Amino acid sequence: MDKLLIKGGKQLKGEVSISGAKNAALPLMAATILCKGKSVIKNVPKLRDVNTMAEVLKTLGAVVEYNNGILNIDTTVLTEAVAPYELVKTMRASVLTLGPMVARFGHAKVSMPGGCAIGARPINLHLSALEKMGADITLDGGYVIVDCCKVLTGAHILFETVTVTGTENIMMAAVFAEGKTILENAALEPEVVDLANALNSMGAQITGAGTSTIEITGVDELKPLDSHSIIPDRIETGTFMAISAITQGNVLIKRTRVDHIMAIIEKFRQTGVIIEEEPDGIRVIGPEKLTSSNVKTNPFPSFPTDMQAQFMAMMAVSNGTSIIQETIFENRYMHVAELLRMGAKIEIVDTIANVHGVKQLKGAPVMATDLRASASLVVAALVAEGETIIDRIYHLDRGYERIEEKIAALGGDVKRIKYKK
Numbered sequence: 001m002d003k004l005l006i007k008g009g010k011q012l013k014g015e016v017s018i019s020g021a022k023n024a025a026l027p028l029m030a031a032t033i034l035c036k037g038k039s040v041i042k043n044v045p046k047l048r049d050v051n052t053m054a055e056v057l058k059t060l061g062a063v064v065e066y067n068n069g070i071l072n073i074d075t076t077v078l079t080e081a082v083a084p085y086e087l088v089k090t091m092r093a094s095v096l097t098l099g100p101m102v103a104r105f106g107h108a109k110v111s112m113p114g115g116c117a118i119g120a121r122p123i124n125l126h127l128s129a130l131e132k133m134g135a136d137i138t139l140d141g142g143y144v145i146v147d148c149c150k151v152l153t154g155a156h157i158l159f160e161t162v163t164v165t166g167t168e169n170i171m172m173a174a175v176f177a178e179g180k181t182i183l184e185n186a187a188l189e190p191e192v193v194d195l196a197n198a199l200n201s202m203g204a205q206i207t208g209a210g211t212s213t214i215e216i217t218g219v220d221e222l223k224p225l226d227s228h229s230i231i232p233d234r235i236e237t238g239t240f241m242a243i244s245a246i247t248q249g250n251v252l253i254k255r256t257r258v259d260h261i262m263a264i265i266e267k268f269r270q271t272g273v274i275i276e277e278e279p280d281g282i283r284v285i286g287p288e289k290l291t292s293s294n295v296k297t298n299p300f301p302s303f304p305t306d307m308q309a310q311f312m313a314m315m316a317v318s319n320g321t322s323i324i325q326e327t328i329f330e331n332r333y334m335h336v337a338e339l340l341r342m343g344a345k346i347e348i349v350d351t352i353a354n355v356h357g358v359k360q361l362k363g364a365p366v367m368a369t370d371l372r373a374s375a376s377l378v379v380a381a382l383v384a385e386g387e388t389i390i391d392r393i394y395h396l397d398r399g400y401e402r403i404e405e406k407i408a409a410l411g412g413d414v415k416r417i418k419y420k421k
């Protein structure tokens with residue numbers, strides 16, 4: 001398994017361009033199941049998870065080509081309606097094919113995603129919504145089998161918990177349903193809005209995306225997606241903001257969307273980070289010493305759970321104690337044990353992490369456990385004294401495009417050690 005070798009202490013300076021959003025690309029790729037023809041998606045990041053979703057689509061019979069950020073997906077002929085365990089177990093977002101497959105074929109078979117490092121991650125809300133729309137759900141051999149005979153029926157659905165992929169899955173399932181489907185307590189994330197915009201450009205009738213009530217009126221068919229460009233990745237943006245903040249850096253972050261990162265900007269400013277909007281992007285200037293600040297993760301537009309680990313790395317070297325509360329996932333503190341190995345002082349009490357800032361972190365061999373935990377280790381390693389080796393960085397490759405090249409271009413001392421087979 002590849003490792004990253006990072007020598008801390010450099011102040012990062014320069015410009016970085018943000019890639020397309022992983023969590024927008026994945027549902028958009030699944031949405032191509034809803035049409036017969038050749039779809040084009042632009043600004044697609046080169047990531048492991050995008051490759052995995054491409055493999056899932058190929059399993060269904062699609063022809064998928066990726067070239068230089070552009071995905072061509074031909075779903076004219078789909079021969080399968082099964083998302084297999086071998087792929088779903090490596091990426092739970094494969095479950096996003098469930099809604100589109102049921103909408104297109106009237107049935108689908110998707111492996112239960114199983115848990116992951118950050119939590120059980122059930123899909124009960126996805127399934128109960130499909131049941132309300134008239135589908136029969138059975139579990140067999142670790143697979144969810146959904147059958148709605150011919151077509152789903154529009155329903156009024158209230159999500160008891162805000163679920164991003166649940167909102168996306170049911171929005172896609174409803175595009176051919178008979179009548180109107182109303183989603184209450186829907187997710188407000190920008191990736192949901194990007195998906196709704198893309199579906200409407202294919203001929204769907206969706207209103208309310210970006211609010212907590214989304215309405216979908218069933219139509220007969222959708223035409224292929226015609227060169228939709230994916231929104232920038234707000235979590236990659238936040239990660240590079242953290243990298244500049246922690247290294248007393250001065251970095252211009254280009255090709256991002258300020259309206260997608262307001263909560264991150266607000267929180268970072270509270271820690272003494274200077275953030276200025278410029279014509280080409282946002283400039284992030286790290287202070288000599290970060291000021292401690294508390295944070296509680298919540299659904300968009302509040303501070304995102306996907307930035308909790310990176311923020312904790314920043315607070316590990318701040319001038320006081322910060323209370324961090326993770327409210328979305330039950331086990332999203334896997335990065336704490338690794339940060340402790342670098343000299344951080346953090347106690348976990350139930351869902352709360354008390355982070356006592358230390359003068360200096362020390363480089364050490366550490367291990368990535370999940371995507372954003374590995375990002376927090378990169379943030380910490382860039383300010384730690386000496387050398388850090390981060391193992392299992394395939395977690396990082398799931399969600400960050402060429403991260404070591406982007407950091408090196410900012411003056412960071414980082415090298416990828418390729419695993420010799």
Ligand code: EPZ
Pocket residue numbers: 022023026093119120121122123124125126127161162163164165166305306328329330371372399
């Ligand atoms: C999406 O995951 C993102 N992934 C996650 O990003 C992100 O952390 C998460 O939303 C929260 O913002 C993609 O978009 C591909 P949820 P998702 O359904 O949709 C519970 C990353 O790092 N829940 O919004 O799976 C669930 O357990 C990844 O890029 C149920 O109980 O998250 C969690 O506690 C990590 N039953 C809460 O809801 C369900 O049926 C929110 O989960 C569905 C969810």
